[in-house]
Amino acid sequence: MEVILKKEEMGEVLNEVDFQQLKIENAQFLERIDERNQDLLQLKLTTGDTLQVLNCYKKRLQNTMVESTHLAREISVRNDILQRIELETEQVEQERAKAESINKKLRKQLSDYRVPDVLEYVQEKMEQEELEKNVRTWERKVEIVELSLKTQRRNWEQMKAASLMQEYGQLH
Template sequence: MADNESVTTSSQDQQDDPLYNLSDDDLAQLLEDLQMGNKALLNETEMFDKYLKRVEPNMAAMATVAPTPSQSTLDNRVMRKRSKSKGSGIDKHLKLSSEQKCDISQREIEELREEIEKLKEESEKVLDNYKAVMEEADTRCAELKKSRYEFERDILKGSVNDRTKKVVAEKVIRYYEDKHRSRDALIEKLRLKNSTLKVQKKKLHLQLKQKEEMGEVLHEVDFQQLKIENSQYLEKIDERNQDLLRLKLMAGNTLQVLNSYKKKLQTLTMESDRLRNEISSRNELLSRIDTETETVEEERSSAEELNRRLRHQLEDYKVPEVVEYVQEKADLYELQKTVKSWERKVEIAEMALKTHRKTWQQMRMSSEHQQWGVMA
C-alpha cells in the first residue's frame, strides 16, 4: 500500500510539475533565459550592495548575515507549495520598484562620475608633476649643453696656446671663478627671495593670531554646528536630487514623445513634398493633355470639314457614259503612242548629236595640230 501511495504521489507530482511536458529545446531556452535573468539580478544586487555600503554601512552589515534554514517537511509537494508562497511573499516585500532602481542606478552613475572626475584630477596632477619634472630636466639639459658649449668655446678652443698647443691655466681658473661668482649671485638672489617669503609668512601668522584673539577664528563648536548644517543641507540636496531625478524622468518621457512627434512631422513633411511634386507633375501632364486635346480637336474639325467637302463632291459627282470613257481611253492610247514615238525621235537626235560632237572634236583637234605645225 505504501508503494502504491508513493507511486501515485510521484505521478501526481509529475503532472503538477510544469517542466514535465517541455522538450529539451524548450528546457534549454528556459535555462538560458533564467541564466540571463540571474545575471541581471546579480548586477542589480551588486549595485544595491554598493549603494547600501555607501549610504548605510550598518544596514549592509546586517544584510550580509545569512538567514536560518527553514524546517524540512515530509511531503515534497507541500514543500514546493510553501517555497512558492514564501518566494512570492519575499518578492512582494523585498523587490524594489522601477523608480527605486532608477534612483539607485542614477546615484551610482553620479558616484562613478565623481570617481572618474577625481581620477581625472589625480591623473592631471600626476601629469603636471611629470611635466614639471620633464621641464626641469629639459632646462637642466639646456644648461648643461650651454655650459659645455661655453667650456669648449672658452677653454678647449679659446685658451689653447698656439705655440705649445696646451690650455692656459690662467684662463681656466678665470672661467671657474666666473662660474662661481654667477652661482654665488644666484644663491644670494634665492636667499633674498627666501627671506622675503619668511617675512610674508610671519605677517600671515601675526594676522592669524590677531584673528584668534578677536574671536574671528572658528572653534570646535563652530565646526560641529557647521557639520549639522551640512548634514541638513545634504538631506535637502538629496530631496532636491530626487525631485531632479523625477523631473529628469518626466523630461526624458517628454523628450521621447517630442522625438516621436518630430519623426512623424518629418515623415509627414516628406509625404507632403512627395505629394506636392506628384501634384505638379500631374498638373504638367494635364496641361500637356489639354494642349493635345486642343490640337486633336483642331485636326478633328479640319477632318470633318474635309469629309464634308468630299461628301458634297460625292453628292455632286456624275458618272460619265461608256462611249466617253472608251473615247478617252482611245485618246490615251494614241497619246501614249505619240509619246513613245517622240521619245524614240529624241533618242535618235541625241545619238546624232553625240556623233556630230565627236566629229567636231576631231576636226578641232586636227586644226589645232596644223596650227602648231605651221608655227613650228
C-alpha cells in the same frame, strides 16, 4: 548628549525632569525627521515616476519630430509631383483642344465631301487612263527623238572628225 556634557562642564547639572523632557523632545524630533524622510522618500519616488513620464514624453516628442520632418519632406515631394501633374494636365488640355479643333475641321470636310456618281467615277477613271496612255506615248516619242538626236550628234561628230583628219592629212 553633547549638550548635557557641555552643560555639566559649565557647572550646570541637569535634573531628571529636564533629561526626560529632552528625551521627549528628541523623540519628537526623530519622529519629525522620520516623517520628513518619508516625505523625502515619497518625493523621490514621485520624482522618479515624473522622470519616467518626462523621458517617455521626450521620446514621443523625438519620434513626433522625426515623423514631422519625414512628413514635411513627403509633403514637399507631393507638392512637386502635384505641380508637374498640373503642368502636364495643362499641356494635355491644350493638345486636346488642338485635336478637337482638327477633328471639327475634318468632320466639316467629311460632311462637305460629295461622292461622285458611279458613272461619273467610271468616266473620270477612263479619262485618267487615257491621259496616262498619252503621257506614255509622248514619253516614248521623246525617247525616240532623244536617241535620234544622239545618233545625229554622233554622226556629226564623226563627220567633223573625218573632216579634220582630211584637213590635217592635206596639210602634211
